[in-house]
Amino acid sequence: MANVVLFDFDNTLVKTRSVREIRESLEYDLLTPETMAQVAPYRPVPEVIRELKERGVLLGIVSNAGRGYIERILAHLEMRDDFDVVVTYSDVKRAGKEPKPAPDGILLALERLGEDPGPHVLYVGDEYIDIVAAYNAGVLPVVPTWASRETVSTAPAATLSSRNLIDYFDDPSDFRFFAERAAEHQSIDFHRSATYFLPLDLSGNVITVSEQLRILCLGRYYSQKAVVTATLHEAHALSQDIARKESIPQFELQPYWVDVVLHVLRRAPEYLFQNEHPFDLVTVIPGKASGHPRLENFLCRVQQAAGPEFVGVSFDASLLRYVADALKQKTLSADQRAEEAKRALQLAEGAAERIRGQHILVIDDVVTTGSTIARAIDLLETAGAASVTGLAFAKTVSVQQDDKSCPRCTRPMRIRRNQADGTHFWGCSGYFEEEEDERCAYTEDMHPKFCGVCNRPMVRRTNKRYGNRFWGCTGYNQTPSCNHTEDIQ
Structure with a gap:
């Protein structure tokens, strides 16, 4: 059950297109009652906030806008007390982090709420960077149908109306995509009140x-x-x-x-x-x-x-x-x-x-x-x-991947899939060179694992006698040596 909902700010919670130039100029003193005359929450937002708070859901804002900008608008709309946490561009940079599409703002908000990322957290936003930030943070990205009319190129976990977002807390499985639920069950024999799809x-x-x-x-x-x-x-x-x-x-x-x-x-x-x-x-x-x-x-x-x-x-x-x-x-x-x-x-x-x-x-x-x-x-x-x-x-x-170079030959590294167990790893693109003397077979685990005994990196190995895979410490042939192994879960 979700118990945290974080929102993007501009054109997700509040209509702010009329003050876009002020936001971009950083001249927040120009935000006056007169210049904010057309700034208002989207029509369903007050009801969404009220009902979610009545259900005990923690609410927050994570935005790439400056704190002065958001605080002035929230004060003008008398909405500041509606949110348990507000994280802005100013907060993220002050913490030495990066704004969206990096996950840092979402993770900072969760840290201040005392919550961990996971499927119990929804991040509601109207742009590509919002969806990517949510995936990077390990939370569920949601596109609101009440706000932006722009299309987004990356698929979120859901597109929800205001009523859907409120009802989501009664039965989250109802809003999971139909084929994904069918794949888990390997059939369509499961409870559903609707056939949920991505438009x-x-x-x-x-x-x-x-x-x-x-x-x-x-x-x-x-x-x-x-x-x-x-x-x-x-x-x-x-x-x-x-x-x-x-x-x-x-x-x-x-x-x-x-x-x-x-x-x-x-x-x-x-x-x-x-x-x-x-x-x-x-x-x-x-x-x-x-x-x-x-x-x-x-x-x-x-x-x-x-x-x-x-x-x-x-x-x-x-x-x-x-x-x-x-x-x-x-x-x-x-x-x-x-x-x-x-x-x-x-x-x-x-x-x-x-x-x-x-x-x-x-x-x-x-x-x-x-x-x-x-x-x-x-x-x-x-x-x-x-x-x-x-x-x-x-x-x-798909989300943008930072470039990673092979430490052995400097060619680009690529995510590859182990056909035996379906896991992924980093592999040098030089592995596919036609000339054998130009090939590079360097690999790295995608999720580094460290030895519980000596804290050196562990790698996947194969038992040559029985064929089973296991984690082995890289210190087995080093000084001092470490022969610690673990089963692969």
């Missing part, structure tokens, strides 16, 4: 305006390219399920995903079309010519599992195709992905007749930039579809 636009960005909704996203996939998301990945069932496609050549989607799609086919028309009509046609993003037809096979399984209630729905994996020389998206930038999707993903010959006038659901497993599914939607709409909605099981969550 995305055609660019794969998270939105708070329903008119921009084009993609229903049912969960998150934690990237393995940064320490914070790779750490979350290791304990996240949906990310683990999705990652298997990288290590299993003939990977097939898990059985519970079939039930997830059938559930969406039942429930989504009520939300999207007010039950005026169902989906007529379901298709998928196809595999490339050189790849495994993972989603095509999956759609066949969905069709086989569909009962009489879906008798009017067609399942057709042959509407779209990739050109023969289509590139892999994984190594491309966002702009390159968009250009490649436009070039390589095409309408299949003769597909237009099956598309015209149909309400279509197009499925992809993971959305990163949204370029592929956006291209598919555009192709289907251009061919005359009555409506096209995207469905993705997850959106990639």
